[in-house]
Amino acid sequence: MTARNLLLLPGDGIGPEAMTEVRKIIAYMNEAQGAGFVTDEGLVGGSAYDAHGAAISEEDMAKALSADAVLFGAVGGPKWDDVPYEVRPEAGLLRLRKDLELFANLRPAICYPALANASSLKPELVEGLDILIVRELTGGVYFGEPKTITDLGNGQKRAIDTQVYDTYEIERISAVAFELARTRGNRVCSMEKRNVMKSGVLWNQVVTATHKEKFSDVKLDHMLADAGGMQLVRAPKQFDVIVTDNLFGDMLSDVAAMLTGSLGMLPSASLGAPDAKTGKRKALYEPVHGSAPDIAGTGVANPIAMIASFAMCLRYSFNMVAEADRLEKAIANVLDKGIRTGDIMAEGCRQVGTVEMGDAILAEFQALSA
Ligand SMILES: NC(=O)c1ccc[n+]([C@@H]2O[C@H](COP(=O)([O-])OP(=O)(O)OC[C@H]3O[C@@H](n4cnc5c(N)ncnc54)[C@H](O)[C@@H]3O)[C@@H](O)[C@H]2O)c1
Ligand SMILES: CC(C)[C@H](C(=O)O)[C@@H](O)C(=O)O
Numbered sequence: 001m002t003a004r005n006l007l008l009l010p011g012d013g014i015g016p017e018a019m020t021e022v023r024k025i026i027a028y029m030n031e032a033q034g035a036g037f038v039t040d041e042g043l044v045g046g047s048a049y050d051a052h053g054a055a056i057s058e059e060d061m062a063k064a065l066s067a068d069a070v071l072f073g074a075v076g077g078p079k080w081d082d083v084p085y086e087v088r089p090e091a092g093l094l095r096l097r098k099d100l101e102l103f104a105n106l107r108p109a110i111c112y113p114a115l116a117n118a119s120s121l122k123p124e125l126v127e128g129l130d131i132l133i134v135r136e137l138t139g140g141v142y143f144g145e146p147k148t149i150t151d152l153g154n155g156q157k158r159a160i161d162t163q164v165y166d167t168y169e170i171e172r173i174s175a176v177a178f179e180l181a182r183t184r185g186n187r188v189c190s191m192e193k194r195n196v197m198k199s200g201v202l203w204n205q206v207v208t209a210t211h212k213e214k215f216s217d218v219k220l221d222h223m224l225a226d227a228g229g230m231q232l233v234r235a236p237k238q239f240d241v242i243v244t245d246n247l248f249g250d251m252l253s254d255v256a257a258m259l260t261g262s263l264g265m266l267p268s269a270s271l272g273a274p275d276a277k278t279g280k281r282k283a284l285y286e287p288v289h290g291s292a293p294d295i296a297g298t299g300v301a302n303p304i305a306m307i308a309s310f311a312m313c314l315r316y317s318f319n320m321v322a323e324a325d326r327l328e329k330a331i332a333n334v335l336d337k338g339i340r341t342g343d344i345m346a347e348g349c350r351q352v353g354t355v356e357m358g359d360a361i362l363a364e365f366q367a368l369s370a
Protein backbone atom coordinates (compact mmCIF):
# COMPACT_ATOMS: atom_id res chain seq x y z
CA MET A 1 0.00 0.00 0.00
CA THR A 2 1.28 3.52 -0.70
CA ALA A 3 2.31 5.45 2.38
CA ARG A 4 0.03 8.16 3.69
CA ASN A 5 2.36 11.01 4.61
CA LEU A 6 1.28 13.19 7.51
CA LEU A 7 3.15 16.18 8.90
CA LEU A 8 2.32 16.89 12.55
CA LEU A 9 2.78 20.48 13.71
CA PRO A 10 1.64 20.52 17.35
CA GLY A 11 2.59 24.18 17.97
CA ASP A 12 2.15 25.88 21.35
CA GLY A 13 0.05 25.80 24.51
CA ILE A 14 -2.60 23.08 24.40
CA GLY A 15 -1.68 22.24 20.77
CA PRO A 16 0.86 19.55 21.76
CA GLU A 17 -1.47 18.19 24.48
CA ALA A 18 -4.29 17.70 21.96
CA MET A 19 -1.91 16.30 19.31
CA THR A 20 -0.73 13.56 21.70
CA GLU A 21 -4.27 12.16 21.68
CA VAL A 22 -4.33 12.05 17.85
CA ARG A 23 -0.95 10.28 17.76
CA LYS A 24 -2.50 7.41 19.75
CA ILE A 25 -5.28 7.03 17.17
CA ILE A 26 -2.77 7.07 14.29
CA ALA A 27 -0.64 4.43 16.04
CA TYR A 28 -3.69 2.23 16.56
CA MET A 29 -4.78 2.59 12.93
CA ASN A 30 -1.30 1.67 11.75
CA GLU A 31 -0.91 -1.32 14.07
CA ALA A 32 -4.39 -2.80 13.96
CA GLN A 33 -5.63 -1.70 10.55
CA GLY A 34 -2.42 -1.37 8.50
CA ALA A 35 -3.40 2.20 7.65
CA GLY A 36 0.11 3.03 6.50
CA PHE A 37 0.40 6.50 7.99
CA VAL A 38 3.96 7.78 7.95
CA THR A 39 4.30 10.74 10.27
CA ASP A 40 6.89 13.46 10.41
CA GLU A 41 7.03 16.25 12.99
CA GLY A 42 7.84 19.94 12.81
CA LEU A 43 7.71 23.14 14.83
CA VAL A 44 5.37 26.06 14.28
CA GLY A 45 4.47 29.23 16.14
CA GLY A 46 6.24 30.25 19.33
CA SER A 47 8.04 26.92 19.60
CA ALA A 48 9.52 27.45 16.10
CA TYR A 49 10.45 31.02 17.01
CA ASP A 50 12.29 29.81 20.10
CA ALA A 51 14.20 27.22 18.05
CA HIS A 52 14.81 29.09 14.78
CA GLY A 53 13.81 32.76 15.24
CA ALA A 54 11.00 32.26 12.69
CA ALA A 55 7.36 31.20 13.09
CA ILE A 56 8.09 28.24 10.81
CA SER A 57 11.44 27.15 9.35
CA GLU A 58 12.05 26.73 5.61
CA GLU A 59 12.70 23.04 6.26
CA ASP A 60 9.31 22.56 7.90
CA MET A 61 7.61 24.59 5.16
CA ALA A 62 9.15 22.22 2.60
CA LYS A 63 7.85 19.23 4.59
CA ALA A 64 4.37 20.80 4.68
CA LEU A 65 4.44 21.33 0.92
CA SER A 66 5.32 17.71 0.23
CA ALA A 67 3.07 16.00 2.83
CA ASP A 68 -0.29 14.47 1.84
CA ALA A 69 -1.81 16.37 4.77
CA VAL A 70 -0.74 18.55 7.68
CA LEU A 71 -2.19 18.20 11.18
CA PHE A 72 -1.87 21.46 13.07
CA GLY A 73 -2.40 22.01 16.81
CA ALA A 74 -2.46 25.67 17.83
CA VAL A 75 -0.05 28.60 18.05
CA GLY A 76 0.47 31.67 20.19
CA GLY A 77 0.67 32.73 23.79
CA PRO A 78 1.72 35.59 26.07
CA LYS A 79 5.36 34.44 26.03
CA TRP A 80 5.64 35.76 22.47
CA ASP A 81 3.60 38.97 22.91
CA ASP A 82 6.66 41.14 22.28
CA VAL A 83 8.33 39.34 19.36
CA PRO A 84 8.46 41.29 16.06
CA TYR A 85 5.14 41.26 14.17
CA GLU A 86 6.62 39.43 11.15
CA VAL A 87 7.70 36.45 13.25
CA ARG A 88 4.81 36.33 15.75
CA PRO A 89 3.49 32.75 16.21
CA GLU A 90 0.34 33.35 14.15
CA ALA A 91 2.52 34.27 11.13
CA GLY A 92 3.51 30.58 10.83
CA LEU A 93 -0.09 29.53 10.39
CA LEU A 94 -0.81 32.33 7.92
CA ARG A 95 2.24 31.39 5.85
CA LEU A 96 1.16 27.75 5.73
CA ARG A 97 -2.32 28.77 4.53
CA LYS A 98 -0.93 31.16 1.90
CA ASP A 99 1.99 29.06 0.56
CA LEU A 100 -0.08 25.86 0.42
CA GLU A 101 -2.89 27.91 -1.23
CA LEU A 102 -5.47 26.56 1.21
CA PHE A 103 -8.26 28.87 0.09
CA ALA A 104 -11.20 26.82 1.38
CA ASN A 105 -11.67 26.56 5.13
CA LEU A 106 -14.46 24.20 6.17
CA ARG A 107 -15.68 24.77 9.72
CA PRO A 108 -18.57 22.47 10.63
CA ALA A 109 -20.53 23.34 13.77
CA ILE A 110 -22.40 20.28 14.94
CA CYS A 111 -24.19 20.10 18.25
CA TYR A 112 -23.80 16.56 19.56
CA PRO A 113 -27.14 15.49 21.14
CA ALA A 114 -25.50 14.98 24.54
CA LEU A 115 -24.20 18.56 24.53
CA ALA A 116 -27.39 20.50 23.84
CA ASN A 117 -27.29 21.60 27.48
CA ALA A 118 -23.67 22.80 27.29
CA SER A 119 -24.48 25.59 24.83
CA SER A 120 -25.03 29.11 26.08
CA LEU A 121 -28.28 29.05 24.05
CA LYS A 122 -31.46 27.23 25.04
CA PRO A 123 -31.21 23.49 24.18
CA GLU A 124 -34.15 23.64 21.73
CA LEU A 125 -32.28 26.26 19.65
CA VAL A 126 -29.20 24.06 19.18
CA GLU A 127 -30.44 20.45 19.38
CA GLY A 128 -29.65 18.81 16.03
CA LEU A 129 -27.65 21.83 14.83
CA ASP A 130 -25.51 20.97 11.79
CA ILE A 131 -24.11 23.94 9.92
CA LEU A 132 -21.01 24.32 7.81
CA ILE A 133 -19.15 27.60 7.57
CA VAL A 134 -17.08 27.84 4.39
CA ARG A 135 -14.53 30.57 5.04
CA GLU A 136 -12.32 32.04 2.31
CA LEU A 137 -8.82 31.64 3.74
CA THR A 138 -6.11 33.09 1.51
CA GLY A 139 -7.47 36.52 0.62
CA GLY A 140 -9.22 39.54 2.06
CA VAL A 141 -7.90 41.79 4.79
CA TYR A 142 -5.59 39.07 6.13
CA PHE A 143 -3.26 39.36 3.15
CA GLY A 144 -4.20 42.56 1.25
CA GLU A 145 -1.50 45.19 0.67
CA PRO A 146 -0.75 47.76 1.93
CA LYS A 147 -0.72 46.55 5.50
CA THR A 148 1.19 49.18 7.43
CA ILE A 149 1.49 51.49 10.41
CA THR A 150 3.03 54.83 9.38
CA ASP A 151 4.13 57.72 11.55
CA LEU A 152 2.34 60.87 10.43
CA GLY A 153 4.94 63.03 12.16
CA ASN A 154 2.42 65.02 14.23
CA GLY A 155 2.28 62.62 17.13
CA GLN A 156 -0.25 60.53 15.22
CA LYS A 157 0.14 57.19 13.51
CA ARG A 158 -1.97 55.66 10.75
CA ALA A 159 -2.71 51.94 10.50
CA ILE A 160 -3.85 50.48 7.20
CA ASP A 161 -5.20 46.99 6.47
CA THR A 162 -6.51 46.37 2.99
CA GLN A 163 -9.45 44.19 1.99
CA VAL A 164 -8.86 42.83 -1.53
CA TYR A 165 -10.86 40.22 -3.45
CA ASP A 166 -10.56 39.25 -7.11
CA THR A 167 -13.38 37.58 -9.02
CA TYR A 168 -11.64 34.18 -9.24
CA GLU A 169 -11.19 34.02 -5.46
CA ILE A 170 -14.90 34.53 -4.86
CA GLU A 171 -15.86 32.15 -7.66
CA ARG A 172 -13.79 29.26 -6.36
CA ILE A 173 -14.86 29.57 -2.72
CA SER A 174 -18.53 29.88 -3.65
CA ALA A 175 -18.20 26.81 -5.91
CA VAL A 176 -16.86 24.85 -2.92
CA ALA A 177 -19.80 26.01 -0.81
CA PHE A 178 -22.39 25.09 -3.48
CA GLU A 179 -20.79 21.69 -4.09
CA LEU A 180 -20.78 20.88 -0.39
CA ALA A 181 -24.37 22.11 -0.02
CA ARG A 182 -25.43 19.54 -2.62
CA THR A 183 -24.11 16.79 -0.31
CA ARG A 184 -26.19 18.01 2.66
CA GLY A 185 -29.13 20.46 2.98
CA ASN A 186 -28.72 22.04 -0.49
CA ARG A 187 -28.86 25.59 0.89
CA VAL A 188 -26.17 28.30 0.91
CA CYS A 189 -26.29 31.64 2.69
CA SER A 190 -23.63 34.11 1.52
CA MET A 191 -22.60 36.78 4.03
CA GLU A 192 -20.83 40.09 3.24
CA LYS A 193 -21.32 43.81 3.85
CA ARG A 194 -22.25 45.14 0.43
CA ASN A 195 -23.90 48.12 2.14
CA VAL A 196 -20.46 49.42 3.25
CA MET A 197 -17.71 47.64 1.35
CA LYS A 198 -16.87 47.46 -2.36
CA SER A 199 -15.51 43.96 -1.76
CA GLY A 200 -18.97 43.12 -0.41
CA VAL A 201 -20.59 44.38 -3.63
CA LEU A 202 -18.28 42.23 -5.78
CA TRP A 203 -18.68 39.24 -3.44
CA ASN A 204 -22.45 39.44 -3.79
CA GLN A 205 -22.31 39.79 -7.59
CA VAL A 206 -19.88 36.91 -8.10
CA VAL A 207 -21.70 34.50 -5.76
CA THR A 208 -24.96 35.33 -7.55
CA ALA A 209 -23.42 34.81 -10.99
CA THR A 210 -21.70 31.53 -10.01
CA HIS A 211 -25.00 30.29 -8.63
CA LYS A 212 -26.90 31.22 -11.80
CA GLU A 213 -24.32 29.71 -14.10
CA LYS A 214 -23.59 26.36 -12.41
CA PHE A 215 -25.52 25.78 -9.21
CA SER A 216 -29.08 27.02 -9.70
CA ASP A 217 -30.40 23.77 -8.15
CA VAL A 218 -29.02 24.95 -4.77
CA LYS A 219 -31.08 27.46 -2.76
CA LEU A 220 -29.10 30.69 -2.31
CA ASP A 221 -29.74 33.51 0.19
CA HIS A 222 -27.70 36.61 0.93
CA MET A 223 -27.34 38.21 4.35
CA LEU A 224 -25.37 41.18 5.62
CA ALA A 225 -22.65 39.72 7.83
CA ASP A 226 -23.64 41.65 10.96
CA ALA A 227 -27.22 40.45 10.64
CA GLY A 228 -25.79 36.97 9.97
CA GLY A 229 -24.04 37.07 13.34
CA MET A 230 -27.30 38.03 14.99
CA GLN A 231 -29.24 35.27 13.18
CA LEU A 232 -26.61 32.69 14.17
CA VAL A 233 -27.38 33.42 17.80
CA ARG A 234 -31.15 33.97 17.35
CA ALA A 235 -32.04 30.91 15.27
CA PRO A 236 -28.93 29.00 14.16
CA LYS A 237 -30.80 26.01 12.74
CA GLN A 238 -32.07 28.14 9.81
CA PHE A 239 -28.60 27.73 8.21
CA ASP A 240 -27.12 24.88 6.21
CA VAL A 241 -23.93 26.17 4.52
CA ILE A 242 -22.64 29.70 5.13
CA VAL A 243 -20.05 31.11 2.73
CA THR A 244 -18.15 34.21 3.72
CA ASP A 245 -14.82 36.01 3.54
CA ASN A 246 -11.70 35.51 5.61
CA LEU A 247 -12.37 37.97 8.44
CA PHE A 248 -16.14 37.50 8.75
CA GLY A 249 -15.55 33.74 8.61
CA ASP A 250 -13.05 33.96 11.46
CA MET A 251 -15.54 35.76 13.70
CA LEU A 252 -18.68 33.90 12.69
CA SER A 253 -16.99 30.52 13.22
CA ASP A 254 -16.08 31.43 16.80
CA VAL A 255 -19.74 32.38 17.35
CA ALA A 256 -20.85 29.07 15.83
CA ALA A 257 -18.35 27.22 18.03
CA MET A 258 -20.06 28.39 21.19
CA LEU A 259 -23.43 27.18 19.88
CA THR A 260 -21.99 23.68 20.04
CA GLY A 261 -20.95 23.99 23.67
CA SER A 262 -17.26 24.94 23.52
CA LEU A 263 -14.48 26.13 21.25
CA GLY A 264 -12.85 22.84 22.22
CA MET A 265 -15.39 20.99 20.04
CA LEU A 266 -14.88 22.62 16.64
CA PRO A 267 -12.64 21.03 13.97
CA SER A 268 -11.67 22.48 10.61
CA ALA A 269 -10.23 21.52 7.24
CA SER A 270 -8.30 23.93 5.03
CA LEU A 271 -8.16 22.72 1.44
CA GLY A 272 -6.44 23.80 -1.75
CA ALA A 273 -7.58 23.26 -5.33
CA PRO A 274 -7.34 19.70 -6.71
CA ASP A 275 -4.11 19.11 -8.62
CA ALA A 276 -4.79 19.03 -12.37
CA LYS A 277 -2.93 15.72 -12.82
CA THR A 278 -3.46 13.75 -9.61
CA GLY A 279 -6.71 15.31 -8.35
CA LYS A 280 -5.08 15.53 -4.89
CA ARG A 281 -5.62 18.64 -2.77
CA LYS A 282 -3.11 20.19 -0.39
CA ALA A 283 -4.71 20.16 3.03
CA LEU A 284 -4.23 21.22 6.63
CA TYR A 285 -6.48 20.16 9.50
CA GLU A 286 -6.69 22.12 12.73
CA PRO A 287 -9.04 22.81 15.60
CA VAL A 288 -10.71 26.23 15.48
CA HIS A 289 -9.52 27.04 19.00
CA GLY A 290 -6.18 28.60 19.87
CA SER A 291 -3.40 27.69 22.26
CA ALA A 292 -5.57 28.45 25.34
CA PRO A 293 -2.73 29.86 27.48
CA ASP A 294 -5.09 30.06 30.47
CA ILE A 295 -5.29 26.24 30.72
CA ALA A 296 -2.12 25.12 28.89
CA GLY A 297 -0.02 22.63 30.86
CA THR A 298 -2.81 21.74 33.28
CA GLY A 299 -4.04 18.66 31.37
CA VAL A 300 -7.67 19.81 31.19
CA ALA A 301 -7.91 20.83 27.50
CA ASN A 302 -10.63 19.22 25.43
CA PRO A 303 -8.94 17.18 22.65
CA ILE A 304 -12.19 16.62 20.68
CA ALA A 305 -11.67 19.49 18.19
CA MET A 306 -8.22 18.09 17.34
CA ILE A 307 -9.45 14.48 17.09
CA ALA A 308 -12.43 15.57 14.98
CA SER A 309 -9.99 17.48 12.74
CA PHE A 310 -8.17 14.19 12.18
CA ALA A 311 -11.53 12.63 11.26
CA MET A 312 -11.91 15.38 8.63
CA CYS A 313 -8.40 14.49 7.41
CA LEU A 314 -9.41 10.83 7.00
CA ARG A 315 -12.47 11.92 5.02
CA TYR A 316 -11.09 14.68 2.80
CA SER A 317 -7.42 13.73 2.25
CA PHE A 318 -7.56 9.92 2.28
CA ASN A 319 -11.15 9.13 1.33
CA MET A 320 -11.32 6.89 4.45
CA VAL A 321 -14.99 7.68 4.91
CA ALA A 322 -15.94 4.64 7.01
CA GLU A 323 -13.04 5.31 9.42
CA ALA A 324 -13.96 9.01 9.64
CA ASP A 325 -17.58 8.10 10.40
CA ARG A 326 -16.43 5.64 13.07
CA LEU A 327 -14.17 8.18 14.74
CA GLU A 328 -16.95 10.76 14.82
CA LYS A 329 -19.32 8.13 16.19
CA ALA A 330 -16.73 7.27 18.86
CA ILE A 331 -16.73 10.92 19.96
CA ALA A 332 -20.55 10.98 20.09
CA ASN A 333 -20.67 7.70 22.08
CA VAL A 334 -18.16 8.96 24.65
CA LEU A 335 -20.23 12.12 25.12
CA ASP A 336 -23.39 9.99 25.42
CA LYS A 337 -21.70 8.07 28.24
CA GLY A 338 -21.40 11.34 30.15
CA ILE A 339 -17.62 11.62 29.91
CA ARG A 340 -16.69 15.32 29.80
CA THR A 341 -13.73 17.66 29.91
CA GLY A 342 -14.21 20.74 32.09
CA ASP A 343 -15.30 23.08 29.27
CA ILE A 344 -18.38 20.90 28.50
CA MET A 345 -18.98 19.54 32.00
CA ALA A 346 -22.62 19.13 33.07
CA GLU A 347 -24.45 17.87 36.14
CA GLY A 348 -24.38 14.10 36.51
CA CYS A 349 -21.43 13.69 34.13
CA ARG A 350 -17.90 12.45 34.90
CA GLN A 351 -15.19 15.07 34.51
CA VAL A 352 -11.93 13.87 32.94
CA GLY A 353 -8.71 15.44 31.66
CA THR A 354 -7.25 15.56 28.15
CA VAL A 355 -5.55 12.15 28.31
CA GLU A 356 -8.57 10.30 29.74
CA MET A 357 -10.84 11.86 27.10
CA GLY A 358 -8.40 10.78 24.38
CA ASP A 359 -8.20 7.27 25.85
CA ALA A 360 -11.99 7.00 26.07
CA ILE A 361 -12.40 8.02 22.41
CA LEU A 362 -9.66 5.61 21.30
CA ALA A 363 -11.27 2.73 23.26
CA GLU A 364 -14.65 3.50 21.69
CA PHE A 365 -13.06 3.75 18.22
CA GLN A 366 -11.38 0.37 18.76
CA ALA A 367 -14.68 -1.17 19.86
CA LEU A 368 -16.49 0.23 16.80
CA SER A 369 -13.69 -0.98 14.51
CA ALA A 370 -13.63 -4.52 15.89
N1 LIG B 1 -5.34 28.23 15.00
C1 LIG B 1 -4.64 28.76 15.98
O1 LIG B 1 -3.50 28.37 16.24
C2 LIG B 1 -5.25 29.82 16.80
C3 LIG B 1 -6.63 30.08 16.79
C4 LIG B 1 -7.13 31.06 17.63
C5 LIG B 1 -6.28 31.77 18.48
N2 LIG B 1 -4.95 31.50 18.44
C6 LIG B 1 -3.99 32.13 19.33
O2 LIG B 1 -4.12 31.51 20.63
C7 LIG B 1 -3.79 32.46 21.64
C8 LIG B 1 -4.92 32.53 22.65
O3 LIG B 1 -6.08 33.08 22.01
P1 LIG B 1 -7.52 33.16 22.67
O4 LIG B 1 -7.38 33.05 24.15
O5 LIG B 1 -8.20 34.33 22.08
O6 LIG B 1 -8.30 31.89 22.08
P2 LIG B 1 -8.28 30.37 22.55
O7 LIG B 1 -9.09 29.62 21.58
O8 LIG B 1 -6.89 29.91 22.75
O9 LIG B 1 -9.01 30.35 23.98
C9 LIG B 1 -10.28 30.99 24.19
C10 LIG B 1 -10.94 30.36 25.43
O10 LIG B 1 -11.41 29.05 25.09
C11 LIG B 1 -10.83 28.06 25.92
N3 LIG B 1 -10.48 26.92 25.08
C12 LIG B 1 -9.97 26.95 23.83
N4 LIG B 1 -9.73 25.71 23.39
C13 LIG B 1 -10.08 24.88 24.37
C14 LIG B 1 -10.06 23.47 24.52
N5 LIG B 1 -9.61 22.66 23.54
N6 LIG B 1 -10.49 22.93 25.69
C15 LIG B 1 -10.96 23.71 26.66
N7 LIG B 1 -11.01 25.06 26.58
C16 LIG B 1 -10.57 25.64 25.46
C17 LIG B 1 -9.58 28.72 26.49
O11 LIG B 1 -9.22 28.12 27.73
C18 LIG B 1 -9.97 30.16 26.60
O12 LIG B 1 -10.65 30.40 27.82
C19 LIG B 1 -3.52 33.77 20.91
O13 LIG B 1 -2.12 33.90 20.76
C20 LIG B 1 -4.20 33.59 19.55
O14 LIG B 1 -3.62 34.34 18.52
C21 LIG B 1 -4.41 30.53 17.64
C1 LIG C 1 -4.52 32.48 14.90
C2 LIG C 1 -5.23 33.28 13.85
C3 LIG C 1 -4.24 33.74 12.81
C4 LIG C 1 -6.38 32.52 13.19
C5 LIG C 1 -7.14 33.43 12.23
O1 LIG C 1 -7.39 34.61 12.55
O2 LIG C 1 -7.47 32.96 11.16
C6 LIG C 1 -7.40 31.91 14.15
O3 LIG C 1 -8.14 32.86 14.84
C7 LIG C 1 -8.33 30.98 13.39
O4 LIG C 1 -9.54 31.12 13.51
O5 LIG C 1 -7.82 30.08 12.70
Ligand SMILES: [Mg+2]
Binding pocket: 250, 251, 254, 288
Ligand atom coordinates in the same frame (compact mmCIF):
# COMPACT_ATOMS: atom_id res chain seq x y z
MG1 LIG D 1 -10.27 32.49 14.78
